[in-house]
Amino acid sequence: MRIRALAATSVLALTIMAPQAMAEVKFGALYPFSGPLALLGEESARGLEIAVDEINAAGGVQGEQVVLARGDAVDPNQAIGEARRLISLENVKAVFGTYSSSRSMAASQVAELSGIPYFELGAVADDITERGFTYVYRTNPTADSMAKLIVKMLVDKVAPALGKEPGDLRIGIIHEDSNYGTSVAGHQEDYGEEAGLNIVSVQGYPASIVDMSSIVLSLKEANVDVVLQTSYQNDSVLFLQQANEAGLKPAAIVGGGGGYSMMPTAEAVGTDLIEGVLDADFTQYAVNTDFTPGLEDFVAAYRDKYGSDPRSGHSLNNYVGAMAILQALDEADGLDPDAILKAVNAIDIENGTTAAGYGIKFGDGNQNERAFMMGMQWQGGKLVTVYPDDAAVAEMAITQ
Structure with missing residues (x-):
């Protein structure tokens, strides 16, 4: 009986002492x-x-x-x-x-x-x-926020840096054709028209595209000053590579979305091709941390x-x-x-x-x-915030 009593007491003690699983x-x-x-x-x-x-x-x-x-x-x-x-x-x-x-x-x-x-x-x-x-x-x-920011960057920063009026810029818009790309491109057209931009080409394509050479050629023939691309990673890389191969060298490329804000994209195309490319996207890491x-x-x-x-x-x-x-x-x-x-x-x-x-x-x-996007640029292998001014850590660099 004594052994049983001790055993029961030990079990009870263990039960009391065992930590309870948190809900x-x-x-x-x-x-x-x-x-x-x-x-x-x-x-x-x-x-x-x-x-x-x-x-x-x-x-x-x-x-x-x-x-x-x-x-x-x-x-x-x-x-x-x-x-x-x-x-x-x-x-x-x-x-x-x-x-x-x-x-x-x-x-x-x-x-x-x-x-x-x-x-x-x-x-x-x-x-x-x-x-x-x-x-x-x-x-x-949202897509509206992204497009609005891109157009403001073109008007406030890109056109003045090129010594042109916004209406003198020849803009080409390309985008993947899901809800995402279509929404952004539609707003780019609307806000661009309000700002008096000269949009000379708008082209959609499937995100799974494997050859963008015809799109690149049409942009080259349109003599675009600026290309706006709303994309994922694979199509961002593909466009940058094929634009380089075809000798398409716009004064500015402005990405919208994940492909252009990712270090793996920069690694895939190399620092030479990504240098100077702009991006409108979610807040990134090279930003004024007071903000x-x-x-x-x-x-x-x-x-x-x-x-x-x-x-x-x-x-x-x-x-x-x-x-x-x-x-x-x-x-x-x-x-x-x-x-x-x-x-x-x-x-x-x-x-x-x-x-x-x-x-x-x-x-x-x-x-x-209250949500909004920011403008970034690839400089020296890093994506740095350049717009708006109170969040920027570098000046936007645009060369003709």
Whole structure:
């Protein structure tokens, strides 16, 4: 009897002393983790992962540790299937994503019909927040923001540097033909017309294109001064290489989007071809940090977690958006959809107070009305911020 009593006491003591597992709350992380957009999809997801690490280290969301269930949005159809799986089988409280506009358009509709909040942290097509959806929110700037910034750079900086009036510039617009590229190019035409720019060519192409020689030739024959390209990585590299081979040398190339903001693109084409190329995109890392408080801490966390420098500003912008949402949810009255929406609608973060520079406040269509893009240029093998002036760390360099 004595042995049994001791054994029972020991078991009871072990039970009392054993640490209790912390409760968990699950969210979806829906990105293209494989396929042609995997590089920036994975880079975007890393920003969300760092935000989760930070919120968990601070106690989690409402005392529960955040767990991410991954969904691989290889293409729009797969994005739909993965969104359904995350919602119905993984029982996520909300979905974060998605980087690609076409995939976001498809997956967010599933979330809307299911009454599950969907937080877009990186896709820019205007349509995402123009459908009147209740449960879909976007923290990042849009295609409209990108096009507006590009036109302002042409008018304010590029034309004066070339000693020309904006209307004297011959502009060629090329773009991949999904929601993303089409949205940006359409706004470039509209804003360009308002600014009196001379747009001589507009051409779309599939992002999977393997030969752009005919597009390059047409731009050369049009004697363009400036080429605007909205693209992913592969088509950015292809255009720069084939333009060089054909002797197309515009006074300025202005990229819009992930392809032009990535170090792997610069490595693929070489420093000579990328030098002087402009880019309008999410906040990058060579920027006035007085304007982007917390950016250096993010870079340090990225290096600690992944063993390298960030490959693009997509991770930074996903981090900023995710942190704002997760911090708001920590203050929510529960995690049912209505409580989540109430907490998110109350977010009011001023410009100049986040690592991306822009603040967060949701307006019409649940779009972050404070989000904006910046202008960068490849100089000496680095992508440095050159526009607007209060965020710049270098002067824009344009040579004829």
